[in-house]
Amino acid sequence: MKKTILAAIIALGSWVAVAQQAKDGQDPKAKGVLEELSKHTRTFTTIKADFTMTILGKDKTKKADVQKGSLQLKGEKYKLEIKGQDIFCDGKTTWTYLKDNNEVQVNEVDPKGNEGVTPTNIFTIYEKGYKFAFVGESGNTQVINLFPANPDKKKFHTIKIEIDKVKKQITSFTVFMKDGSTMEYVLSSFITNTDMPDARFTFDAKAHPGVEVVDLREH
Numbered sequence: 001m002k003k004t005i006l007a008a009i010i011a012l013g014s015w016v017a018v019a020q021q022a023k024d025g026q027d028p029k030a031k032g033v034l035e036e037l038s039k040h041t042r043t044f045t046t047i048k049a050d051f052t053m054t055i056l057g058k059d060k061t062k063k064a065d066v067q068k069g070s071l072q073l074k075g076e077k078y079k080l081e082i083k084g085q086d087i088f089c090d091g092k093t094t095w096t097y098l099k100d101n102n103e104v105q106v107n108e109v110d111p112k113g114n115e116g117v118t119p120t121n122i123f124t125i126y127e128k129g130y131k132f133a134f135v136g137e138s139g140n141t142q143v144i145n146l147f148p149a150n151p152d153k154k155k156f157h158t159i160k161i162e163i164d165k166v167k168k169q170i171t172s173f174t175v176f177m178k179d180g181s182t183m184e185y186v187l188s189s190f191i192t193n194t195d196m197p198d199a200r201f202t203f204d205a206k207a208h209p210g211v212e213v214v215d216l217r218e219h
Contacts, residue, residue, distance in 0.1 A: 029134035030144045033163065034126050040168040041123050044192040047073040051187050058180030071119055077201040078119040088203045095203035103212045104203055123170055126161070140166050
């Protein structure tokens, strides 16, 4: 009888601990995986990734919008190439070049812009402002769900990331929006620590004759 009671107390204590971890968003399995991922990712001086982006609207009967793109990342600097536009950022200014219109829109970097999914935090977004839960693994792939710590301030409720546990690299992530739509990014290549001159992250107007410059910065 005493053994039964003791076992029940131990089981109850374990359940309370797990429940508390879930409440605090500190799933120990997920935390361990993400810490290793963060440690490894922080060793990269540059990242070049090619990806496929699939956007599925809340009306799941409509065909998904599938686009290919590439991202070159160096600290707070990046160049993002997606359908119809190239986006350059040197950490202070962004240039969005609209190819069909031969127009470039110039903006200041929004210091609050990193609150969502952005090119500069795409591989480290889990480090701040999220709770997390380990979903499972299959082969070399581990799956973790992220939940915003302040969901009322976000347009999405969950981010699912898939990680190659051998390479310690994110291979895909899916953003689940509150309106029922989803955005999935699947990486087809991931190259690190290559030489990227800073000039790559600024827009060169001379290379685009006749380009219309729309300066949206506050003066």
